[in-house]
Amino acid sequence: MPIHANSLDLAFHALSDPTRRAVVSRLAHGEAPVSMLAKPFDMALPSFAQHLQVLEESGLITSEKRGRSRWCSLARARFEEVADWMEAERRSWTGRLDRLEAYLDANREHEA
Amino acid sequence: MPIHANSLDLAFHALSDPTRRAVVSRLAHGEAPVSMLAKPFDMALPSFAQHLQVLEESGLITSEKRGRSRWCSLARARFEEVADWMEAERRSWTGRLDRLEAYLDANREHEA
Numbered sequence: 001m002p003i004h005a006n007s008l009d010l011a012f013h014a015l016s017d018p019t020r021r022a023v024v025s026r027l028a029h030g031e032a033p034v035s036m037l038a039k040p041f042d043m044a045l046p047s048f049a050q051h052l053q054v055l056e057e058s059g060l061i062t063s064e065k066r067g068r069s070r071w072c073s074l075a076r077a078r079f080e081e082v083a084d085w086m087e088a089e090r091r092s093w094t095g096r097l098d099r100l101e102a103y104l105d106a107n108r109e110h111e112a
Numbered sequence: 113m114p115i116h117a118n119s120l121d122l123a124f125h126a127l128s129d130p131t132r133r134a135v136v137s138r139l140a141h142g143e144a145p146v147s148m149l150a151k152p153f154d155m156a157l158p159s160f161a162q163h164l165q166v167l168e169e170s171g172l173i174t175s176e177k178r179g180r181s182r183w184c185s186l187a188r189a190r191f192e193e194v195a196d197w198m199e200a201e202r203r204s205w206t207g208r209l210d211r212l213e214a215y216l217d218a219n220r221e222h223e224a
Contacts, residue, residue: 009128016124021197028204074205083202085133086195092140093186 007059011082014058019043019051024074027061031073034063119171123194126170131155131163136186139173143185146175 014020023037038048052072055061059078063070126132135149150160164184167173171190175182 008133009130012124012128012133016121016128018121021120021124025201025204028201028208030208076205079202079205083198086198089137089140090191090195092137093188093191096141 007078008081008085010058011060011078014055014060015082017051017054019048020055023051023055023072024060024079027072027074031071033069033071035069037072119190120193120197122170123172123190126167126172127194129163129166131160132167135163135167135184136172136191139184139186143183145181145183147181149184 015024019041022040026032026037034049034052037052038045041048052061052063056063059075060082061072062075063072065071127136131153134152138144138149146161146164149164150157153160164173164175168175168184171187172194173184174187175184177183
């Protein structure tokens, strides 16, 4: 499996869970300590830490120890890779629909 | 888990595999019969059919029997839901970086 495919595999897998998506949404507004990230979730800290580990292993977030807390940030490169993949597919598809519509319009004019 | 979150869970999970992403990329260019979709993959048909089932259960594709073949199409609503989620997060984040940059620029001017 090519390295590029593998990084998308891990990133899409990381995003397939509502807790992990909520963490990504929170971090899109700026870095935060683990204790603050965990607060909205009714979840034992070890379970929450496991979600953070999946996100970190996917390359979507990074974390750093500062004094007594660990701070998390969104990692731009991996996030953009996923968003760019989705947008490229959306463009393929929208382009196809536009061409289909143009074709149908041309045929309608021809028939009129 | 809310229904909306669940549909994103399934869709992101479906996209976490390179074969399934390749099928989505192919279908973004237009509907295709299963036999044509399977051709590029060195994979037994039952394994390939399982990938299609994951995609179909996630709501990302639909399929329909026509004569002796089964045709697959991308399902717009679910695909857009995933793409829209990614873009909303990207906007949150880009907006934050823009505000941070504006703040730093303002401070630099103040110091100059």
